[in-house]
Amino acid sequence: MVIFRSRLSYLLLIAATFLASTCALAAQDQPHLLRVAIVGLEHGHVEGFLGALSSHRDVELVGIADADSSLIAKYQQKYHLDEKLFYKSEANMIERVRPDAVLVYTSISEHRNAIGIAAQYGVSSMVEKPLTISYQDALAIREIANYHHVHVLVNYETTWYASNRAAYDELSRGQLGDLRRVLINDGHQGPKEIGVPPEFLNFLTDPAQNGAGALYDFGCYGADLMTWLMHGQAPLTVTAVTNQDKPYEYSRVDDDATIVLKYPHTQAVIQASWNWPFGRKDMEVYGSTGYAITVGADKLRLRLQNERDESTITAPSLNGNERDSLSYLAAVLHGSIQDQGDPSSLDTNIVVMQILDAARESARTGRSVRLSGN
Secondary structure (H helix, E strand, O other): HHHHHHHHHHHHHHHHHHHHHHHHHEEEEOOOEEEEEEEEOOOOOOHHHHHHHHOOOEEEEEEEOOOOOHHHHHHHHHOOOOOHEEEEHHHHHHHHHHHOEEEEOOHHHHHHHHHHHHHOOOOEEEEEEOOOOOOHHHHHHHHHHHHOOOOOOEEEEHHHHHHHHHHHHHHHOOOOOEHHHHEEEEEOOOOOOOOHHHHHHHOOOOOHHHHOOHHHOOOHHHHHHHHOOOOOOOOOOEEEEOOOOOOOOOOOOOOOEEEEEEOOOEEEEEEEOOOOOOEEEEEEEOOOOOOEEEOOOOOOEEEOOOOOOOEHHHHHOOOHHOOHHHHHHHHHOOOOOOOOOOOHHHHHHHHHHHHHHHHHHHHHHOOOOOOOOO
C-alpha cells in the first residue's frame, strides 16, 4: 500500500509538472494584452481605431472620455459600445480603469492638456498628428514626459506605409548616394469636400484649435518624414507660402501651403493642400546617384545613375512592431523597441513642431525663418 501511494504521488507530480509546463507555453503564445483608453471623440481618425480594434486581439479598449453627450451617443450607437466604457472626465476614467496608454483624439490644441493629465498617473499617450499647435507647447510636453517618465508618441498614417520605409532603406544603404532633394505631397480635396464629421471640421478650420489649416493638417506629414530622413537634424531655414484659394469655405485658415526647408547640402519642398483633385500622400527622394519615388502605400519607383530606365517594385510588407500604430505602441510600452528617431517618436516630433511653428511665422511675415541653434 505504501508503494502504491508513492507511485501515485510520483504520477501526480509528473502530471502536475506537465500541466504547469503546458500552461507556461500557452501563456507565452498569448499576446501581452494592451489596455488602452480613448481621450476625446472630436478627431475623425478615432473611427479608424474603432474599426481596426477587432483585428487586434492583443488590445482591449477599457474606457472613453469625452464631455460631449452627443458624441458619446453617436459613437456608442454606431459601434455598439457598452455604456460603462464612457466617462465625462479623463482623470476620472484613468483612476477607474488604469489603462496602459491613452489614445488622444481631441482637437490639436488639447493635446498638451490630455498628455499632462495622463502623465500625472504615469500613463503614456499616443496622439494623432501633429504633436501639438506650437513649438513652445512641444517643449512643455517633453518636460512633462521626462518628469513623469512616460512615453509620448505621434501617429501618422504615412509611418505605416511600406513604400516610405523602402525609400528610407534605399537611402540608408547608399543606393541613392548623398541626399540632395526631397519633394513631399500630402492632402486631399478639402475636409468639407470629403465630408468629415462636423465636430472634426469645426476644429480643423479654427486656427486656435488646429494651429493652422492645410499648413498644419498636411504639412506635418512632410516635416515628419523629412526629419526622419535627416536623422533628427533640423533645417537651417524654413520658408513658407500659404493661400486661401477657397475663402468661402475656409475663411479663418489657409487651404494650401508650400514649405521649403534648407539644410547644408539638401533641400526639401513640402506641398500640403486641401485643393488636390484627389487624396495623395507621396514622396520623391533624390540623391546624388539615384532616386526613389513612393507610389501609394506599397509601391516604389527606382532609378539609379547607370540605369537607362526606372523600375517599379512592391515594397516589402511591414511586419511586427512596424505594421501599425497599435503594434508600435505595444512594442514601445513593453520595451521591445526604443522610440527614438523614428517618425512617431517625441524627439522627431519636437523638430516637426519647430518646423511647423517657423513655417506659420514665415507665411505670416513673408520672410524665411532661421531656426534657433543654426
